[in-house]
Amino acid sequence: MKFCLVSASPNEGLDEREKNKSMAAFPPLSLLYLATVLKEHGEDVSVLDQPGQGLSVDETVEWVLKEDPDVLGFSALSTSGMTAGLISHNIKEKNPDITTIIGNHYATFNAERILNRYSDVDIVVRGEGEKTILQLAHCLKNKKPLRDVNGINYRNNKTAVATHDQPLIKKIDSLPFPDRKLINVDYHCMMAGANVAPKKFTSIVSSRGCVYSCRFCSCKEIARNHWRARSAQNTLEELALLASQGYKQLIFVDDSFTLNPKRTIEICKGMVRERMDFQWICEGRVDNCSLEMFRVMVKAGLKILYFGIENANQRLLDYFNKTITPQQAETAVKTARKAGVDVIVGSFIVGAPDETREEIQNTINFAKRLPIDLPQFNILGAHPGNDIWNEMEAKGFLDVESNWETGVAVSKICPTAVPCGEIKRMIHKAFFDHVRRPSFLLKQIGKTLTSSYRKNVAASNLTRISDIIKGTNAVT
Numbered sequence: 001m002k003f004c005l006v007s008a009s010p011n012e013g014l015d016e017r018e019k020n021k022s023m024a025a026f027p028p029l030s031l032l033y034l035a036t037v038l039k040e041h042g043e044d045v046s047v048l049d050q051p052g053q054g055l056s057v058d059e060t061v062e063w064v065l066k067e068d069p070d071v072l073g074f075s076a077l078s079t080s081g082m083t084a085g086l087i088s089h090n091i092k093e094k095n096p097d098i099t100t101i102i103g104n105h106y107a108t109f110n111a112e113r114i115l116n117r118y119s120d121v122d123i124v125v126r127g128e129g130e131k132t133i134l135q136l137a138h139c140l141k142n143k144k145p146l147r148d149v150n151g152i153n154y155r156n157n158k159t160a161v162a163t164h165d166q167p168l169i170k171k172i173d174s175l176p177f178p179d180r181k182l183i184n185v186d187y188h189c190m191m192a193g194a195n196v197a198p199k200k201f202t203s204i205v206s207s208r209g210c211v212y213s214c215r216f217c218s219c220k221e222i223a224r225n226h227w228r229a230r231s232a233q234n235t236l237e238e239l240a241l242l243a244s245q246g247y248k249q250l251i252f253v254d255d256s257f258t259l260n261p262k263r264t265i266e267i268c269k270g271m272v273r274e275r276m277d278f279q280w281i282c283e284g285r286v287d288n289c290s291l292e293m294f295r296v297m298v299k300a301g302l303k304i305l306y307f308g309i310e311n312a313n314q315r316l317l318d319y320f321n322k323t324i325t326p327q328q329a330e331t332a333v334k335t336a337r338k339a340g341v342d343v344i345v346g347s348f349i350v351g352a353p354d355e356t357r358e359e360i361q362n363t364i365n366f367a368k369r370l371p372i373d374l375p376q377f378n379i380l381g382a383h384p385g386n387d388i389w390n391e392m393e394a395k396g397f398l399d400v401e402s403n404w405e406t407g408v409a410v411s412k413i414c415p416t417a418v419p420c421g422e423i424k425r426m427i428h429k430a431f432f433d434h435v436r437r438p439s440f441l442l443k444q445i446g447k448t449l450t451s452s453y454r455k456n457v458a459a460s461n462l463t464r465i466s467d468i469i470k471g472t473n474a475v476t
C-alpha cells in the first residue's frame, strides 16, 4: 500500500512563504515515526513537510496527486487542521479513491467536529499513532471493517462512530528511530526572532508524556498522565546515529526530559563518553533542579534551558495546577546559572481569569529580577484538550464552533480577565524593557564574548538582533 504523510501548514493562505517556513522549526517527528514503522512493515511511504518546504496548498495537492497514494495522512496542530481539511477536499475532487486521515492533538480532541465539518476527511486518529496506523493499513488492505481498529473515529453509513482508545505502547524502546532522511529540509530553531541553531539541527524525543496536570496543557491527555521513557542506552544509540549523520545541534522535545534525573544523567554521561559534541536545548521543571544534574547536562553540551516558570503569584500557579512555587523558580534559575548553562529562558503565562493588572506586573517584575537571559511572555490560551477550554465552556464564555480549530486567548472571552489588547501591550513593553536594560545588555555582551556557541548564534543573526534592539521584530 502506498502512504503519503503530510505535515500541514498552520497558515492556509500560504502567501508568506518565509513566515510559513519559520513555523516549521522542527521536523515532524510524529510523521517520521509513523513512516518508519510503516516502512518496517513493508509499506511504501513518502513524507512531505508543507511549511518546512514552503509549499502552497496547490503545490501540496499536486505533489500528492503525483505520488498517487492509497492513503493520505495529515499531522495537524490547531490551525494546520484547517489546511489539512482544505487539501483533503482538493484531493478528493481529483481522486476520490484516496483515503484521508488526520492525526495529532487537533485530531485527538476534535474527532467528531472534524468529521462533521470536513466531509472529505475519512478517518480521524486519536492519540499515539504507531499501532493505529498499522492496524489501519491491515484493515484497508484486506478490506476489513474499521471497527477493528482502536483509537479512531470514522463514518459508517454516514454516521460518525468512535472505536475504543488505543492502548499506549508500553515499551517505547521497541520503536524504530525516526528516519529523518525521509524529509530534505534544513531545520532551525527560532527564539525571540533569532535562529538559535544555525548548524545542522534536528529534534529528538527521549520520553513520551508527563505525570503533571497543568491546566493550560493538553499533553497529559494524549499520554493519559503516564510518562514512558526510552532507556538511556536506546536514546544514546539514536544520538550516535544523529552524530554520524552530521547533526550538530538538537532539541529534546520531551514533555519531561529531566523527570528521572538518574536517566538524564546517564544519557548525558553517555554523550560525554562517546564525545558526541552536540549543542542542545531542552525544557526543565523548576522543582527538579539538582546542581549535579545541571552540571552533567552542561558538560554534555546543554546550551539553552527553558524553564516553565509561568507566574510570580502563588495564587495563579495554584490555579494553573503547576505544583511549583516562585521560590523554586528562583532556586532553579540560580542553580542552572551556577552549573554554567549558557542561555536560560524563562517562560511565563499571564491573562488568567481574575488575574489583576498588579499580578501581571508582579510577574513581569519577577522576570526582570531573575538571572534569566530571555523572558518569554505568553497569553493564556484555551485549546480543546486543556482544562481551561473545559472551564471556559462550562462557564458559557466560549463559542465552541468559532474557536475549536484555532483555540482562543482567555483574555478575549473571559469578562474577569484583563482585556487581551492591554495584556499584549504590557508584555510587549515588558520584553523590550527587559532586553534593553543597559546592565542586561552588558551582561549579555560579556557572555557572548566568552561563549563560542553564543558567538556563532550572534554572527548568524546580526540583522535579527539589531531588529530586536530597535523594536522592529515581533518577538513576544
Ligand code: B12
Residues within 6 Å of the ligand: 007, 009, 010, 023, 024, 025, 026, 027, 028, 029, 030, 031, 033, 034, 073, 074, 075, 076, 077, 078, 079, 080, 081, 101, 102, 103, 104, 105, 106, 109, 125, 127, 128, 129, 130, 132, 133, 205, 216, 217, 218, 219, 222, 253, 254, 255, 383, 384, 385, 386
Ligand atoms: C515540536 C512541537 C511543535 C513544532 C512542530 C514541528 C513539527 N513539524 O511537527 C512547532 C514549533 C512548529 C509547534 C507549533 C505549535 N505548537 Co507545538 N509542540 C511541539 C512539541 C513540543 C513536540 C511535538 C512532537 O514532536 N512530539 C513527539 C511525537 C512523536 O509525538 P506527537 O507529535 O504527539 O505524534 C504522535 C501522535 O500525536 C500521533 N500523530 C501525530 N500526527 C499524526 C498523523 C497521523 C496520520 C496519525 C495516524 C497519527 C498522528 O502519532 C504520533 C506518534 O505516536 C509538543 C509537545 C509534545 N510533547 O507533544 C507541542 C504541542 C503539540 N504544541 C502545541 C501548541 C499549542 C502549538 C502551537 C499552537 C503554538 C503557537 N501558539 O503557535 C503551534 C501550532 C502550529 C499550528 N497551528 O500548526 C501544544 C498542542 C495543544 C493542542 N491542544 O493543540 C503542545 C502539546 C504543547 C503543549 N504542552 O501544550 N509545535
Ligand code: SF4
Residues within 6 Å of the ligand: 210, 211, 212, 213, 214, 217, 218, 219, 220, 255, 256, 285, 308
Ligand atoms: S506544562 Fe509541562 S509539566 Fe505541565 S502538564 Fe504540560 S508537559 Fe506536563
